[in-house]
Amino acid sequence: MSVQGKLTLLCDAKTDGxxxxxxxxxxxxxxxxxxxxxxxxxxxxxxxxxxxxxxVSLTAARERGQLVVLEGLxxxxxxxxxxxxxxxxxxxLREANAGDLQPLYAFVRDALQPVDSGEAAWRCPVLxxxxxxxxxxxxxxxxxxxxxxxxxxxxxxxxxxxxxxCLVHDSGDTEDEESxxxxxxxxxxxxxxxxAEGLATGFCKDVHGQLRILWRRPLQPTTHRDRSLTxxxxxxxxxxxxxxxxxxxxxx
Amino acid sequence: xxxxxxxxxxTRSTGSMVAAxxxxxxxxxxxxxxxxxxxxxxCSRLVSIAGTRRSVRNGQLLVSTGLPALDQFLGGGLAVxxxxxxxxxxxxxxxPLLFNYFLAExxxxxxxxxxxxxxxxxxxxxxxxxxxxIDHSYKKECDEDICGHKMESDIKMKIAWRYQLFPxxxxxxxxxxGFGHDYDISKRIPQELIETSKWHGFFLPxxxxxxxxxESCSLTSGYMKLLQFIQNIIYEEGxxxxxxxxxxxxxxxxGIQNLGSPLWGDDICCAENCDASHSLTKFLYILRALLRTSxxxxxxxxxxxxxxxxxxxxxxxxxSDTVVGLESFIGSEKETNPLYKDYHGLIHIRQIPxxxxxxxxxxxxxxxxxxxxxxxxxxxxxxxxxx
Numbered sequence: 001m002s003v004q005g006k007l008t009l010l011c012d013a014k015t016d017g018x019x020x021x022x023x024x025x026x027x028x029x030x031x032x033x034x035x036x037x038x039x040x041x042x043x044x045x046x047x048x049x050x051x052x053x054x055x056v057s058l059t060a061a062r063e064r065g066q067l068v069v070l071e072g073l074x075x076x077x078x079x080x081x082x083x084x085x086x087x088x089x090x091x092x093l094r095e096a097n098a099g100d101l102q103p104l105y106a107f108v109r110d111a112l113q114p115v116d117s118g119e120a121a122w123r124c125p126v127l128x129x130x131x132x133x134x135x136x137x138x139x140x141x142x143x144x145x146x147x148x149x150x151x152x153x154x155x156x157x158x159x160x161x162x163x164x165x166c167l168v169h170d171s172g173d174t175e176d177e178e179s180x181x182x183x184x185x186x187x188x189x190x191x192x193x194x195x196a197e198g199l200a201t202g203f204c205k206d207v208h209g210q211l212r213i214l215w216r217r218p219l220q221p222t223t224h225r226d227r228s229l230t231x232x233x234x235x236x237x238x239x240x241x242x243x244x245x246x247x248x249x250x251x252x
Numbered sequence: 253x254x255x256x257x258x259x260x261x262x263t264r265s266t267g268s269m270v271a272a273x274x275x276x277x278x279x280x281x282x283x284x285x286x287x288x289x290x291x292x293x294x295c296s297r298l299v300s301i302a303g304t305r306r307s308v309r310n311g312q313l314l315v316s317t318g319l320p321a322l323d324q325f326l327g328g329g330l331a332v333x334x335x336x337x338x339x340x341x342x343x344x345x346x347x348p349l350l351f352n353y354f355l356a357e358x359x360x361x362x363x364x365x366x367x368x369x370x371x372x373x374x375x376x377x378x379x380x381x382x383x384x385x386i387d388h389s390y391k392k393e394c395d396e397d398i399c400g401h402k403m404e405s406d407i408k409m410k411i412a413w414r415y416q417l418f419p420x421x422x423x424x425x426x427x428x429x430g431f432g433h434d435y436d437i438s439k440r441i442p443q444e445l446i447e448t449s450k451w452h453g454f455f456l457p458x459x460x461x462x463x464x465x466x467e468s469c470s471l472t473s474g475y476m477k478l479l480q481f482i483q484n485i486i487y488e489e490g491x492x493x494x495x496x497x498x499x500x501x502x503x504x505x506x507g508i509q510n511l512g513s514p515l516w517g518d519d520i521c522c523a524e525n526c527d528a529s530h531s532l533t534k535f536l537y538i539l540r541a542l543l544r545t546s547x548x549x550x551x552x553x554x555x556x557x558x559x560x561x562x563x564x565x566x567x568x569x570x571x572s573d574t575v576v577g578l579e580s581f582i583g584s585e586k587e588t589n590p591l592y593k594d595y596h597g598l599i600h601i602r603q604i605p606x607x608x609x610x611x612x613x614x615x616x617x618x619x620x621x622x623x624x625x626x627x628x629x630x631x632x633x634x635x636x637x638x639x
Contacts (some may be wrong), residue, residue, distance in 0.1 A: 016606060018606065022610065041540075042607075045608070046607060046608050049310075049608040049609075050608065050609065050610055053609075072541075073541035074541065074544075074545055076537065076538065076541045077538065077541045080479075080538055093537075095470070097470065134570070134571070136567075137533035137534070137537065137571060138533065138537055139530040139534060171563060173562075174562040174563045175562055175563055176563030176566060177563075178563075179563070235610050236610070236611065237609070237610065237611060238610070239610075
């Protein structure tokens with residue numbers, strides 16, 4: 001695995017970029033990595049069913065210890081209606097002023113901690129978050145979210161040579177300051193940015209959107225060495241097909 | 253499609269609906285195997301509940317919105333476990349109709365109802381629901397002006413500078429199908445139907461007067477109480493699968509009116525930089541969590557035209573599954589525009605969920621207009637002229 005210790009940022013603007021999350025989830029599971037999925041907006045069965053179409057079984061992965069899932073919705077209901085004393089990764093849901101995401105970070109750290117035992121060693125640990133923007137809607141400040149990502153990077157990427165992949169929404173022209181702060185902050189830290197955009201001309205049946213890929217070297221002063229590529233894509237039932245701009249099979 | 257094969261009778265009681273459910277036969281169109289519905293009910297067998305059907309595309313369990321025409325544009329119906337957000341039209345004339353259709357469909361299908369409002373007593377809301385159309389005489393009337401095509405077989409868009417006018421999307425006059433019914437909005441629902449139905453009401457002025465300490469969790473107290481009420485009903489009545497000994501599974505239809513309006517104690521409609529800015533979004537998140545883990549479907553109407561903060565509207569949209577906006581022509585310059593003279597407003601389908609799927613069912617047709625006739629609310633594809 002050539003890419004290690006990297007932060008990949010998935011971003012969508014005026015479209016739904018969740019297909020990228022499903023892709024990375026199945027990709028890393030097939031690559032035999034240990035994966036922690038923080039699933040904040042959809043239920044586990046949703047990822048499981050899509051995963052089956054992409055050729056992985058999330059339930060099997062979970063059973064053999066390769067996959068740890070935090071189901072935001074299910075445990076959110078738990079912590080909201082039946083509060084307990086012990087810290088819970090989603091305890092910010094109960095707080096009037098959501099503080100920081102320290103308990104959530106602790107959950108991730110415990111889930112991906114490399115275990116020195118005789119068991120089959122997984123390849124690098126991977127943290128997958130779907131998605132970070134919903135944390136803003138739940139009252140967590142953008143700085144707290146950036147801190148959380150920073151902590152995760154320090155541990156998962158630098159210490160354990162793993163990868164972190166997060167999805168955020170680009171709020172576009174809705175003047176969402178918090179979202180802009182979060183997106184800009186993450187963009188500066190990322191090595192790879194995948195940005196799914198709806199087409200400027202509107203909805204099209206054969207081309208669902210455009211994917212911009214940007215390779216970066218974060219925190220480097222010179223940005224002109226960034227490479228970027230743009231593809232257009234069409235999402236199908238079990239896969240996504242990519243093609244160069246204007247080369248959709250529907251057009252040719 | 254699994255259709256309840258009952259012989260049509262004038263009034264339906266929940267009893268006959270239960271009988272109908274048990275005769276739901278598994279046709280060859282239904283897929284076997286562990287297909288979870290949108291709700292994480294933990295039950296992987298095929299669930300056959302009255303008033304529901306499985307999506308052809310992915311086996312998702314669907315309920316009807318009460319308007320078969322709208323069902324078709326939403327990919328067959330509303331998925332169980334999801335939220336349908338209706339962006340209210342400016343004077344809140346047409347959104348209550350969609351709200352009422354949803355509830356009426358629940359009564360006719362034998363589903364349980366939970367009606368929440370800060371403005372109107374739920375008992376009064378139920379009294380005003382439209383009457384289901386089961387009689388034959390009206391069917392004959394309708395047949396004259398409906399072309400009897402089915403939508404599926406007739407989609408043939410010419411690639412031209414002008415759309416064809418599709419057959420009108422009024423609900424096909426179905427007499428005894430278990431999914432999707434027609435209603436006569438000029439008549440009230442029969443009293444006995446309401447009485448035999450199982451419904452729970454949440455009227456905010458009543459609930460807010462009881463003084464017990466509830467943690468705010470940054471939600472307005474109205475939202476907090478409503479969430480606890482909903483969670484309580486779901487748990488007590490076993491919609492989350494917590495009472496496995498309950499014989500017959502049923503759907504809980506939740507309807508919440510004017511969410512976000514000042515009547516709920518929320519100020520997002522009043523100010524651009526509001527204090528309780530996370531109240532509504534947190535509410536929607538917990539609501540989504542409750543829905544995904546139970547056999548329920550929810551309709552909420554929100555006066556988005558009053559929300560000044562665009563970021564909040566975007567967040568509210570992201571936290572809902574299906575979003576339909578209503579734009580009425582009343583008072584706007586479109587009222588006198590000859591292009592729109594046959595209609596009362598436009599319907600914008602802003603978002604459709606991708607559940608258990610990479611793709612979703614989306615109709616190619618995007619320009620929808622509605623018209624309120626004496627007995628029906630109809631949805632049509634708007635004829636476009638590109639000169």
